[in-house]
Amino acid sequence: xxxxxxxxxxxxxxxxxxxDICFMKFDSNPKGRNYYILKPVHQNQATIFVPVDNxxxxxxxxxxxxxxxxxxxxxxxxxxxxxxxxxxxxRSAEFQRILYKRDERELLQLISCLYLKAKESEKGLSxxxxxxxxxxxxxxxxxxxxxxxxxxxxxxxxxxxxxxxxEINA
Numbered sequence: 216x217x218x219x220x221x222x223x224x225x226x227x228x229x230x231x232x233x234x235d236i237c238f239m240k241f242d243s244n245p246k247g248r249n250y251y252i253l254k255p256v257h258q259n260q261a262t263i264f265v266p267v268d269n270x271x272x273x274x275x276x277x278x279x280x281x282x283x284x285x286x287x288x289x290x291x292x293x294x295x296x297x298x299x300x301x302x303x304x305x306r307s308a309e310f311q312r313i314l315y316k317r318d319e320r321e322l323l324q325l326i327s328c329l330y331l332k333a334k335e336s337e338k339g340l341s342x343x344x345x346x347x348x349x350x351x352x353x354x355x356x357x358x359x360x361x362x363x364x365x366x367x368x369x370x371x372x373x374x375x376x377x378x379x380x381x382e383i384n385a
Contacts (some may be wrong), residue, residue: 219235219236221233221280222256222279222361223253223276223277223279224234224278224358225255225265226275226317227315227317228253229256229357230357231256231263231276232254233251233252234253234254236249236250236251238243241264247319248268249267249268250266251265251276252264267379271384277360279358280319280358282362285362285363288323288360289323291320292324293379295324296327298324298328299332303341306344307347310325310344310347311350313325313352314347317354319355322351322354323340323355325348326351326355326374327349330378333339333348333383334380334383353367354372355370356358359373359374
């Protein structure tokens with residue numbers, strides 16, 4: 216169970232610090248309940264209130280990966296490939312699902328898939344696929360840079376180096 220001052224990865228907000236766990240009353244629930252009070256690391260003005268008794272929302276909070284877990288996850292991507300979907304609409308829907316879910320393993324597989332596709336195609340990636348690649352990299356960069364205590368600018372190079380991928384020209 217997450218505790219005060221823990222860091223978690225929460226839904227689309229990314230890395231958050233649990234500032235407090237306290238009882239609060241809101242208009243929507245005058246009886247009140249206990250809430251996790253989350254402060255996103257990269258959004259100073261935001262505050263998120265997660266009801267402790269709402270399992271669906273609590274399940275969106277997951278521990279931040281350790282540096283060793285980051286490396287193991289990256290290396291496991293070498294053997295777990297995401298297959299290219301030829302149909303543009305189906306591919307876009309699947310890629311959007313992966314972005315929304317924010318599972319690091321699937322995001323790394325998506326990034327790897329798009330890098331490999333860009334290298335094998337003379338035309339490179341479509342604008343849509345390139346946008347998806349940049350979004351996936353951005354999500355991964357935020358958590359991995361926090362875990363590895365390095366800048367977000369270094370993470371893409373770090374991942375490409377570990378996976379043996381070449382940078383693509385956008």
